[in-house]
Structure formats: C-alpha cells, structure tokens
Amino acid sequence: MKLFEKIRLGNMDIQNRIMFPPMQKRRRDHYYINPKDCKDFYVNLAKGGTGIIVVEMTFINHTLPLLLGMFDDQHIIEYKNMIDEMHEKSKVKVFIQLEDALPGLCYVDEAPEDMMELFYQNFMSASVRAKKTGADGIELHGACSNLSKRMSLVKRILTGMREICGKNYPIGIRIDASEFIFNETTMNRTIDIIHELSKEKIAYISLSGGKSVKKEERVYFTESIKKITAEYNVQIISTDNASKYQLAESKLQCFDSDIVEICRAILCDPEWPLKTKEGRFDEIKKCAYCNRCMDSPIKRKPTTCRK
Ligand SMILES: Cc1cc2nc3c(=O)[nH]c(=O)nc-3n(C[C@H](O)[C@H](O)[C@H](O)COP(=O)(O)O)c2cc1C
Numbered sequence: 001m002k003l004f005e006k007i008r009l010g011n012m013d014i015q016n017r018i019m020f021p022p023m024q025k026r027r028r029d030h031y032y033i034n035p036k037d038c039k040d041f042y043v044n045l046a047k048g049g050t051g052i053i054v055v056e057m058t059f060i061n062h063t064l065p066l067l068l069g070m071f072d073d074q075h076i077i078e079y080k081n082m083i084d085e086m087h088e089k090s091k092v093k094v095f096i097q098l099e100d101a102l103p104g105l106c107y108v109d110e111a112p113e114d115m116m117e118l119f120y121q122n123f124m125s126a127s128v129r130a131k132k133t134g135a136d137g138i139e140l141h142g143a144c145s146n147l148s149k150r151m152s153l154v155k156r157i158l159t160g161m162r163e164i165c166g167k168n169y170p171i172g173i174r175i176d177a178s179e180f181i182f183n184e185t186t187m188n189r190t191i192d193i194i195h196e197l198s199k200e201k202i203a204y205i206s207l208s209g210g211k212s213v214k215k216e217e218r219v220y221f222t223e224s225i226k227k228i229t230a231e232y233n234v235q236i237i238s239t240d241n242a243s244k245y246q247l248a249e250s251k252l253q254c255f256d257s258d259i260v261e262i263c264r265a266i267l268c269d270p271e272w273p274l275k276t277k278e279g280r281f282d283e284i285k286k287c288a289y290c291n292r293c294m295d296s297p298i299k300r301k302p303t304t305c306r307k
C-alpha cells in the first residue's frame with residue numbers, strides 16, 4: 001500500500017501519505033475563536049493515524065471575526081498547547097494554514113501600495129508566530145483565487161517566509177486547479193502557476209481536482225506536472241472525494257500525486273487511516289458526501305459530521 005509508505009516532505013519524514021486539509025471548525029460569539037475550542041477535535045484526529053494535519057484557515061489580521069487568528073503574540077501559546085498535545089499523542093506532523101482576512105489573496109492586486117505592504121508585513125509576523133507554536137510547517141492559502149494575476153506578491157511572501165522561518169522550514173501552498181474561476185484559471189495557466197511556484201523551493205503544492213473538468217483531465221493527472229516535479233523537489237498533493245482506499249491509492253500509483261488529501265471522509269471517521277491500514281474496511285463510518293457539514297461554518301455551528 002503506497003498510501004502507508006513514508007514520504008519525505010521538506011526536512012521531515014511523514015508516516016504515511018494522508019493529509020487532512022484545512023477545514024473550518026467553529027464560530028463562536030467572541031472576536032476570534034481560540035484553538036482550545038478545537039483542541040479535542042484535532043487531538044482526536046491525530047490519534048486516528050493521519051500523516052499530516054493542516055490546521056484550518058488562520059488569519060494574519062483581525063478584519064474578520066469568529067475565525068482563528070495568528071495576529072497577536074497571545075495566539076502562540078494557545079496554538080502551542082494544542083500542537084504539543086497532538087505531537088505527544090501521535091506521530092502526526094502539523095501545518096497551519098495562513099490566510100489574510102481582507103483584501104484577501106483573491107483581490108489584493110487591486111489594493112493600494114501601502115495596504116499591500118501591510119499585508120506583506122502581517123504575513124511575516126504571523127509566520128514567525130506560527131513557527132513558534134511548534135507547528136512543523138506553514139501552508140499559504142492561495143485557493144479561491146487566480147494566482148497568475150498576483151504572482152509577484154505571492155513570490156515575495158514565499159521568499160519572505162523562507163528568510164524569516166529558515167530555508168529548511170517547510171512551506172506549502174494551496175491553489176485551485178482548473179476551476180475556471182472568473183473564467184480565467186485554465187489548465188495551461190494552472191500548469192504555468194505550478195511551474196512558477198516550484199521555483200520558489202516550497203515543500204508542496206496542494207491542488208484541488210478542478211470542478212469544471214472531467215476526472216481524467218484533472219491537473220495532477222497530466223504529464224506536464226510530472227515533468228515539473230521531476231525538475232524541482234516539490235510534492236504534489238491532490239484533493240477531492242478520495243473516500244475509498246482504492247481511489248486514494250490509485251492517485252498515488254497511477255498519477256503524479258505524492259500525498260492525498262482526505263477531508264470529509266476523515267471528518268466522518270477520524271480513524272479512517274488506522275482502519276484502512278489494518279484492512280478493517282467494514283468498520284469505517286462512510287461519508288455520504290451529503291455536504292451537511294459544509295453548512296456548519298455558515299450557520300456558526302461547530303463543524304461535525306451531521307449525517
Ligand atoms: C466544513 C468545511 C470547511 C472547510 N474549510 C476550509 C478551509 O478553512 N480552508 C481550505 O483551504 N479549505 C477548506 N475546506 C475544503 C477542504 O479542505 C477540501 O478541499 C474539500 O472538502 C474537498 O476534499 P474532500 O472531498 O476530501 O472532502 C473546507 C471543507 C469543509 C467540508
């Protein structure tokens with residue numbers, strides 16, 4: 001089972017090729033939520049055998065309320081408590097997804113110069129804090145956006161993060177693939193973006209499958225990606241509906257995906273990795289892909305499987 005083979009990511013070994021991607025958990029009635037509200041969820045998830053967990057969208061500034069934040073030094077200790085326990089109870093590697101609240105990577109090319117500078121500085125301060133939490137790496141949230149329009153800013157942020165966190169500290173990025181967002185993100189453009197980002201010495205690029213294309217046309221299935229990854233030491237991570245072991249395994253065996261992200265299926269059964277590894281397939285609580293959990297953040301309810 002390739003899914004359970006170790007893999008090297010940046011400077012570290014990961015116990016298997018399963019990543020739990022960022023997933024917003026709870027919104028509460030105070031300004032930003034505290035990781036202690038999410039601690040039980042993440043510790044339990046870690047115990048289920050997932051190789052890497054990316055802690056959900058964590059904001060570098062406090063423009064948006066009711067979400068996790070990394071804009072104040074007090075956040076360091078809160079995250080550290082949670083991450084220490086995840087490390088204590090399992091072999092999981094923990095990344096934190098950093099995101100700006102406004103104007104967002106989606107719109108930032110339209111922002112005035114001084115705002116761009118503030119945005120850059122906020123990313124740098126949040127990266128320093130994120131590293132101090134004991135997180136094994138950082139993921140830059142670049143999805144829901146056409147990165148080709150703002151590549152120079154993204155590159156500047158990635159370079160800054162590397163300088164500030166050290167060249168061996170793993171930094172990944174999440175991007176959309178062939179989503180045709182604003183009718184602009186096509187397959188070829190996605191491949192160009194992957195090429196540009198690969199030059200930035202990042203540890204991984206996490207790619208969605210692309211909503212508007214047939215399964216066999218998804219970007220991580222293309223020869224061009226294989227050529228890029230052969231040239232640069234960047235791991236490709238694929239997302240979408242890998243609910244069944246065979247599906248996840250086939251992405252690793254047949255296509256150029258190095259790690260598979262599994263979100264809803266693991267939300268449904270956090271022990272999915274352990275049970276799959278031990279062949280206890282009948283014991284897995286199966287995700288129905290009904291998307292009721294997706295309503296949770298909107299309704300400001302804790303995100304759980306609500307099947
Ligand atoms: C409730 C919920 C919250 C999510 N929050 C985030 C998020 O904070 N950041 C992000 O990049 N993706 C987020 N996603 C998208 C997931 O990371 C993942 O890409 C998506 O669920 C597809 O994977 P799956 O088919 O394995 O579920 C969220 C998904 C769900 C269901």
Ligand code: SF4
Binds near residue numbers: 287289304305307
């Ligand atoms: S609510 Fe539905 S989509 Fe979400 S984890 Fe549960 S079964 Fe899967």
